[in-house]
Amino acid sequence: MSDHSRNGGSSESVSRRSLIGSVAAVGGAALVGAGALTASSEPAAAVQGEPAAFEAGDAPTVTSNDGRIESVYLSPAVEVSWTDFSEGVERVTLTLAVGSDAGVDEVYRETLAATDPGATPGEVASVGRPDGEQSDGAADAPPDFSAVDGGLTARFERADATARGDAVTSETLSAADLSGGETDTTTLDVVFRADVAGGGDEATVVRTTTVDLTVENPAGDATAGGSVGVDAA
Template sequence: MSSHSRDADGQRELTRRSVLGGVAAAAGAAITGAGTLVASSRPAAAIDGDPAAFEAGDAPTVTSNDGRIESVYLSPTLNVSWTDFSERVERVTLTLAVGSDAGVDKVYRETLTAADPGATPGDVASVGGSDGAQSEAPPDFDTIDGSLTVRFERADATARGDAVTSETLSATDLSGGETDTTTLDVVFRADVAGGGDEATVVRTTTVDLTVENPAGDATAGGSVGVDAA
């Protein structure tokens, strides 16, 4: 491998790290790992579930003779748990951001509170306790060790900001037979607070969107859907 190739690969890796850090910053935290990020040894928080799993598979490809990706849909369902709080939990703030080399957009940011545990603010479709988001019982914030499950409404990430858009994801100048790939970083953050205690957890995933312009006269179109596992 030439020194030029190594330098180019190194620059791309630096760009990806910078973007991933930017996504986390948009969600309100710096990333130190893909699993859990804890504010201190006590209390602690965790997220169970993948913030985004593509319906089309791990490496979706959009085939189109005009090289366009019209939309990227997300509808995450996640379980957030907390342990070792000294008192009841007062609020849980949930944030999901999506980023690429073009920048970072915040897709969801909602706060659930002990004052109204059954509320479904903004983009929250349903919220439940340990039995899941479909449970009729609201989450119990009055426990030092607890959890809740949240399901968000389906949202088009390309319509939530100016960075991750149809224009920045598309490759309209592709020649026949060429492909172009954009890597999206998806970051989900949960902030749990109560009684003077706070804990933060960050979960990340990275997915590639590939646009292919088929050779010849073939034409096709479509959009890429993202749904939580």
């Protein structure tokens, strides 16, 4: 399969592994403790929640007699937290990319800002305070960007990753040449990154997971076509 990348509008080819390596390097120690805040007096960030929030279920298989995967849907819900930002936070940029062996497509990149804390730019469906703070009428309240130790929850509109670039597409994921009874599996990397900045301080955290998409061509007759739903719980 021949994959190409679209990362921040660039069509430059980049390998899936090199992308993850470069993103993780920026995250540094934050990647090691991705599920919890880094114990430090320096500004830090974290992505809360289970990795399943970014997965396509349990080894999804598309069964078809033409070997096609028509779509891969994403609709992540993430909780980002920060600590030790003495002047609060000015902006939080959320990026999610999906890649196969030879290329990467950026599916989401949105920036939430303290100047309009309740705004839902682009494909952000909703933004609010973290789940732990959603009580006594705070469920609909915008996040408190001025907090030294704070956080937010963001939910994204459903998107088909195969329509976002030229790397992860129906063509590159499908296996039209499968013989009867054969299967073909493509491993997708899902990389989520949060960049938190405020008062001259910055912190980055990265979460990664892999999803195996398998196409099976049954030996007998079957209905052609299919889709893989990727929905955050």
